[in-house]
Amino acid sequence: MRLTPPRWAGTLAVKSALFITAMCCALAALLGVLVHVSVTHRTVGEARDLALSRLADATAAYEAGDPLMPGAGLDSDGLPAPLRELAAAGDRGTMVADRQGRPTMWAAGPADRSRVLAVAVDYSQQARTIDGLDQAIGWSSALATGATVLVGAFAVTRVTRRLHATAQVARRISAGDLDARVNDARTRDPSRPQDEVAAVAAALDSMAASLQGKLQAEQRFTADVAHELRTPLTGLHASAELLPPGRPTELVRDRVAALRTLTEDLLEISRLDTGRERLDLAIEELGALAGRVVRASGTDTRVHVVQDARVETDRRRLERVLGNLVANAHKHGRPPAVLTVDGPVVTVRDHGDGYPEYLLAHGPQRFRTEGGSKGHGLGLTIALGQAEVLGARLEFGNAPDGGAVARLTLPLTPPNGGPAVADGAA
Missing domain, CATH: 1.10.287.130 (Signal transduction histidine kinase, dimerisation/phosphotransfer (DHp) domain)
Structure with a gap:
């Protein structure tokens, strides 16, 4: 099953915050590695030099027959096997390993015959220094990343807030509110830097x-x-x-x-x-109103009331909408034409060729004709405009078995403050 990410995951603010976080983490990791490598290399080098210096002193004492200094000995217990083999082969070397649970820098070299002279230098302080440095790098990187993300998110949010305001105004304009303006603060003040x-x-x-x-x-x-x-x-x-x-x-x-x-x-x-039309509202019975519209049209339109309903609406405008739909069904479709009332939904259907594709895709267009055929004039445009004034939704479609279907959905309003009333089927 394919999982769909949440809508907020695709926003510019989230993407920017994730990008900033990733870049901060990568930069912090790179700097941390560089500092860790540099400090570790220096610390280990100093400990190695000290161990080799003590090994040289121990070798001189051993060759002179003097007692060995503390930490030095022949074939010492705990000497790492790789370092022992290296010294037995005649070379000198160093290696960090645990000795009795403590970090130790070992230095070893050949003594005589097959014996190995080794020196152990306590490496605990250096190990603690490196561990402390790593923790400091981790905490400082986390704090720097968090602070950078907060500052970046704040800066990005300011931009995205302006973009959201611009998009909202664009949607208002597309919905018909031509008075909507963005009025961005930067555009009102030419002295300020003008960004994108x-x-x-x-x-x-x-x-x-x-x-x-x-x-x-x-x-x-x-x-x-x-x-x-x-x-x-x-x-x-x-x-x-x-x-x-x-x-x-x-x-x-x-x-x-x-x-x-x-x-x-x-x-x-x-x-x-x-857009300055005013409504004259009254409670109307949809079934009776549909019957009056059909009788006034003088057409052979069948009225079918599945479930009657009472709605608060402007009778003249609603009659205009239904009258235009019925007239269009007879003018551009074929009989039988049926007007159906099902609660607050009124459907007008004919059995002709259906609405053209451009009308289904873009809605009614004034005087639009398709392929030289007869256009739909202004009737459907007026019906759609009056439906919007009524707060209703007018949808156009084609029936699967042929014919144009206009579906008008009216808002149900409770009469006298009571519940909306829907009568039984007729």
């Missing part, structure tokens, strides 16, 4: 301001065009009503009505784009 995070924050703020300006210009243009069209369309509609009956008149009235609908849709889009 400040450059990213300044670029994001500049991009958001530019995007906001362009969108506001587009919204103003859309609203102005729609408003300017309303007056001549009203006159055109009145003039069309005065035309004599006939097929040409019906065509003119039909096109005028379509143009008026498009103008009203553009005005509604511009209002939704401003």
Whole structure:
């Protein structure tokens, strides 16, 4: 089974702290080894020189027939075997070994015939010095590593905190809050050094301001065009009503009505784009509301109530959402079209070719057409915008056996402060 690491393990702060720790440990280990080798080499060298000096004195005394000094003797007990063999072969040498549980520096050389003259020098003090040095190196390395990690983590956290703030603002902008800005302290004060995070924050703020300006210009243009069209369309509609009956008149009235609908849709889009829509909330029965929407659409849509529910919502906006979904099912799909109420979830399904791939991937796009086919106009865009105003979630998908499926999930609100009510199946 593959284990997934926790999310915090992939953060920049953790990675930086681990890198700093590894580098500090490696540096401390390298310095510790160098100091240990240098001090040990010097300490062992001094002890070796002392032992060889005493061995020379002992050899001179032995050759002169004088008594040997304390610590010197022939074929001494405890003399390491390798050193004994070296001396018996006619060479001099030294070696550190334990003697009666104490570290000892041995020096040995040939005496006469096969006997070996050896000198033992106490090495306990030097061994304690090296052990103390190793402990000091270990503790100092641990303290230095800990202090460096704390300072490095503090410095990295300051940077990552600014990066997190920048990422949060970017997410707010992508969610539609074009007023969001990073306003990094370094970008507000040009006299301070401008690091890479400040450059990213300044670029994001500049991009958001530019995007906001362009969108506001587009919204103003859309609203102005729609408003300017309303007056001549009203006159055109009145003039069309005065035309004599006939097929040409019906065509003119039909096109005028379509143009008026498009103008009203553009005005509604511009209002939704401003984000200043206000809700008129009331408790509504979803089953009854769905029935009214289908009857008002004049389409052959079957209403299926699995479980009715009462929700606090804006009736006009909810009817607009469901009406657009039903109209889209009949305009771009094939019958039968079914509107299903299952608690706070309302589903509209047809049995046509389903939604196109671009719509499933990116959501409704205004007047988007695919491959020369007929586009979805503004109906689904308005439905999605009104659903967001209601705090609902509108999802688009395709059924496995064919057909487009629009799923609207409404927030359940307790009526009169009591528990949310869901009626039995119809």
